[in-house]
Amino acid sequence: xxxxxxxxxxxxxxxxxxxxxEDVLVMSYQxxxxxxxxxxxxxxxxxxxNYFAFQHRLVLKFICIIAIDSNQTLRVFSHELSLKQPLSxxxxxxISAEIxxxxxxxxxxxxxxxxxxxxxxxxxxxxxxFDRANxxxxxxxxxxxxxxxxxxxxxxxxxxAGVIEPGHFRFICNGEMVLHLEIQLGWQHRGVEKLxxxxxxxxxxxxxxxxxxxxxxxGHACTFVMGIESNAGIKVDTELAIERTxxxxxxxxxxxxxxxxxxxxxxAYQLASSVYGALRTPVINYFQAWCxxxxxxxxxxxGGTHYPLTAELQQRLKKLLYEVEWRSxxxxxxxxxxxxxxxxxxxxxxxxxxxxxxxxAVGQAAKAAGLKRDVRWSHPDITYxxxxxxxxxxxTGDVWARFLLxxxxxxxxxxxxxxxxxxxxxxxxxxKPRYDDTVNLTPNxxxxxxxxxxxxxxxxxxxxxxxxxxxxxxxKDPSLHNWLALALxxxxxxxxxxPINNKSYNLSYCGFDL
Amino acid sequence: xxxxxxxxxxxxxxxxxxxxxITKAKLSGRKGITLFQPxxxxxxxxxxxxxxxxxxxxxxxITPVIHFAGIFCALLFLPFSGEAGLLSFSGDFLFFAYLLAxxxxxxxxxxxxxxxxxxxMGANREALYSMLVEPAFFTIMASLVLLTGFTSFQEVYxxxxxxxxxxxxxxxxxSIYLLVQIAMVENxxxxxxxxxxxxxxxxxxxxxxxxxxxxxxxxxxxxxAFKFAIYGNLIANFLLPQSFxxxxxxxxYLVVQLLFAVTVGLLESFRARNKIANNPQFIITLxxxxxxxxxxxxxxxxxxxxx
Numbered sequence: 001x002x003x004x005x006x007x008x009x010x011x012x013x014x015x016x017x018x019x020x021x022e023d024v025l026v027m028s029y030q031x032x033x034x035x036x037x038x039x040x041x042x043x044x045x046x047x048x049x050n051y052f053a054f055q056h057r058l059v060l061k062f063i064c065i066i067a068i069d070s071n072q073t074l075r076v077f078s079h080e081l082s083l084k085q086p087l088s089x090x091x092x093x094x095i096s097a098e099i100x101x102x103x104x105x106x107x108x109x110x111x112x113x114x115x116x117x118x119x120x121x122x123x124x125x126x127x128x129x130f131d132r133a134n135x136x137x138x139x140x141x142x143x144x145x146x147x148x149x150x151x152x153x154x155x156x157x158x159x160x161a162g163v164i165e166p167g168h169f170r171f172i173c174n175g176e177m178v179l180h181l182e183i184q185l186g187w188q189h190r191g192v193e194k195l196x197x198x199x200x201x202x203x204x205x206x207x208x209x210x211x212x213x214x215x216x217x218x219g220h221a222c223t224f225v226m227g228i229e230s231n232a233g234i235k236v237d238t239e240l241a242i243e244r245t246x247x248x249x250x251x252x253x254x255x256x257x258x259x260x261x262x263x264x265x266x267x268a269y270q271l272a273s274s275v276y277g278a279l280r281t282p283v284i285n286y287f288q289a290w291c292x293x294x295x296x297x298x299x300x301x302x303g304g305t306h307y308p309l310t311a312e313l314q315q316r317l318k319k320l321l322y323e324v325e326w327r328s329x330x331x332x333x334x335x336x337x338x339x340x341x342x343x344x345x346x347x348x349x350x351x352x353x354x355x356x357x358x359x360x361a362v363g364q365a366a367k368a369a370g371l372k373r374d375v376r377w378s379h380p381d382i383t384y385x386x387x388x389x390x391x392x393x394x395x396t397g398d399v400w401a402r403f404l405l406x407x408x409x410x411x412x413x414x415x416x417x418x419x420x421x422x423x424x425x426x427x428x429x430x431x432k433p434r435y436d437d438t439v440n441l442t443p444n445x446x447x448x449x450x451x452x453x454x455x456x457x458x459x460x461x462x463x464x465x466x467x468x469x470x471x472x473x474x475x476k477d478p479s480l481h482n483w484l485a486l487a488l489x490x491x492x493x494x495x496x497x498x499p500i501n502n503k504s505y506n507l508s509y510c511g512f513d514l
Numbered sequence: 515x516x517x518x519x520x521x522x523x524x525x526x527x528x529x530x531x532x533x534x535x536i537t538k539a540k541l542s543g544r545k546g547i548t549l550f551q552p553x554x555x556x557x558x559x560x561x562x563x564x565x566x567x568x569x570x571x572x573x574x575x576i577t578p579v580i581h582f583a584g585i586f587c588a589l590l591f592l593p594f595s596g597e598a599g600l601l602s603f604s605g606d607f608l609f610f611a612y613l614l615a616x617x618x619x620x621x622x623x624x625x626x627x628x629x630x631x632x633x634x635m636g637a638n639r640e641a642l643y644s645m646l647v648e649p650a651f652f653t654i655m656a657s658l659v660l661l662t663g664f665t666s667f668q669e670v671y672x673x674x675x676x677x678x679x680x681x682x683x684x685x686x687x688x689s690i691y692l693l694v695q696i697a698m699v700e701n702x703x704x705x706x707x708x709x710x711x712x713x714x715x716x717x718x719x720x721x722x723x724x725x726x727x728x729x730x731x732x733x734x735x736x737x738x739a740f741k742f743a744i745y746g747n748l749i750a751n752f753l754l755p756q757s758f759x760x761x762x763x764x765x766x767y768l769v770v771q772l773l774f775a776v777t778v779g780l781l782e783s784f785r786a787r788n789k790i791a792n793n794p795q796f797i798i799t800l801x802x803x804x805x806x807x808x809x810x811x812x813x814x815x816x817x818x819x820x821x
Contacts, residue, residue: 154715155631156715264786266713268705268708268711269784269785270538273542340705340787341785343788343792344789494789494790495635496716499711500716
């Protein structure tokens with residue numbers, strides 16, 4: 001019998017809510033499978049946020065988090081496997097066979113714990129981590145193979161032409177046309193999740209969060225810090241919350257400018273790439289003036305801040321936003337109306353709404369194809385709730401849409417920062433950040449924090465043990481969902497259009513590799 | 515006089531890459547390189563040794579020399595100030611064009627020889643675009659030959675100014691426009707190619723020489739600089755009548771080469787490059803314009819009579 005999601009027995013939580021582990025209902029795998037698939041079949045307002053496993057006492061405990069966009073809640077499902085028999089002897093029916101967006105999470109669990117998923121469409125390692133159960137060597141990676149005289153394979157990376165980050169891309173081509181692209185990552189696996197458990201100092205963990213993905217330092221740090229504060233029961237004043245959100249939006253502004261510039265490097269339109277690139281510099285320099293780091297590292301700390309947004313800084317910010325707004329719009333008016341630019345971007349790398357929904361895409365990649373996935377709207381924290389905000393969505397899902405989305409989100413973020421500044425009451429005294437001795441985590445608890453980084457939904461999930469120590473810290477960067485969107489974009493496209501598509505998504509390699 | 519012609523090309527070749535780069539830098543608000551930086555880069559390459567992959571054969575080792583020699587021979591055919599180049603004979607422009615095509619052919623098999631997937635793709639694209647742009651050049655030359663009734667570079671250039679019709683000035687203008695565009699294609703500039711890209715998948719010309727290094731790469735780059743100057747010379751010659759004093763012609767020549775380089779820089783600064791799939795269409799358009807020119811010449815020379 002299939003249970004309807006309305007009557008699901010799963011635990012419902014809010015974003016940034018801490019619950020006790022014992023309050024999470026543990027189901028049999030049979031009913032877990034049925035309830036999860038029934039819920040996901042129900043429609044587009046549900047998407048997977050995280051699904052992972054960890055050893056807890058004598059069992060391997062699975063936590064699956066599904067977001068419900070329509071009522072700002074999250075649902076937590078759980079099942080367990082006994083550790084009495086070896087984990088590799090387990091074989092579970094795969095949810096991915098029915099609900100595709102689970103594919104990456106089941107692959108991850110298979111790689112890390114050795115549990116086999118039956119009928120998984122494509123079970124293969126995710127990262128070739130050094131700390132994994134699966135012992136497959138990277139040279140034996142099961143790439144999709146062709147047996148044809150006419151087709152040929154092109155391998156790119158992992159050492160990358162642009163000296164960016166390492167990733168291996170394998171194309172199966174018919175002449176210049178790409179039939180299939182397979183993306184193999186994991187080259188930068190640093191064991192981030194394990195480091196969270198090993199580094200016990202709060203400051204170490206905060207710095208670690210800032211280093212998950214260098215371009216999302218503020219995004220990951222905010223997600224971490226707000227999770228910790230929820231778990232330890234630390235209240236922060238609204239002023240501080242506003243300042244963090246300003247940091248988050250400013251990061252979005254900087255990255256939107258970077259992407260606009262970078263996409264124009266891809267089309268060789270020199271004027272726009274220079275103008276947008278030059279505009280990004282004052283934005284990140286503002287971060288430098290604010291917190292001493294151009295990427296906003298050091299800005300977000302638990303319980304307080306070293307760098308209050310003083311009245312003088314606020315004045316500077318207003319001036320900066322004014323400059324960035326009119327200058328970027330002046331450029332955009334030209335760039336977005338240039339015929340050669342339009343013909344280069346339009347109808348390239350199209351993905352459909354349905355594809356994005358099925359693979360569980362989040363953030364920019366989803367919004368460009370019309371799928372409204374934005375945590376600021378679906379699961380807003382207290383600050384975003386007080387703002388007037390509607391996510392921008394476009395419908396075409398091509399490179400043009402992703403290019404245009406950057407422009408619109410840039411303007412939107414500038415508007416949001418202005419709103420935030422207007423509700424900021426200008427009190428210049430802030431509490432200093434709190435460190436270990438005053439921060440005690442709730443024992444045997446589970447905290448889920450999700451946040452909209454500039455790429456999309458970031459999710460940090462922490463589980464604590466008997467003493468309030470971390471026993472599992474799970475990080476999910478939006479890139480984990482979205483890399484598949486890039487692979488789908490490339491189908492039936494010329495191979496020479498790959499770089500511009502890759503730039504249009506600008507996904508994180510190290511955020512995926514962890 | 516032939517020596518002067520060669521000297522002028524050498525001077526232009528030395529500064530054209532620098533001028534293009536400086537123009538682009540200024541237009542994007544950057545400081546840019548010094549004028550002779552590209553030349554210094556080539557000198558630096560000449561001081562280095564070569565690295566040969568074990569998968570390559572003799573072809574890979576001899577191509578740079580042949581490529582350079584071919585281009586150098588081609589520039590010997592160019593007239594200057596109404597005087598013939600070092601080599602000149604009836605129909606020399608055919609020999610000239612196929613000499614350049616031969617250097618390109620060598621470069622293509624050089625790329626294939628490395629066995630790299632990237633270089634194979636680049637070679638494929640280069641071969642296609644060269645094939646498509648060839649008719650454009652020949653149609654222009656055929657029109658000029660028809661118009662003037664002569665078949666060598668020197669004679670054609672000397673007589674194009676004194677055609678029966680003042681329309682010949684219009685033909686010269688259209689020819690110059692086409693030659694600039696052909697030069698952009700042949701020298702792998704925008705919008706067909708992007709010389710600044712670092713992404714192999716989008717490269718056309720650059721990707722073919724990815725595996726060449728040191729002295730060999732220096733030779734190839736010198737050849738490329740010459741090639742640019744050769745196209746500048748073809749354009750400049752339209753404006754260098756024999757009747758002008760030599761000093762004036764030298765001045766005009768240098769100004770035209772300078773303008774040519776600046777034009778390339780300008781054209782590259784304010785547009786995006788083509789989608790690779792649109793390149794053939796773009797290049798065929800050049801041939802079509804050349805064809806219009808050709809038929810116009812047929813009509814005014816009464817070779818083709820319309821009733």
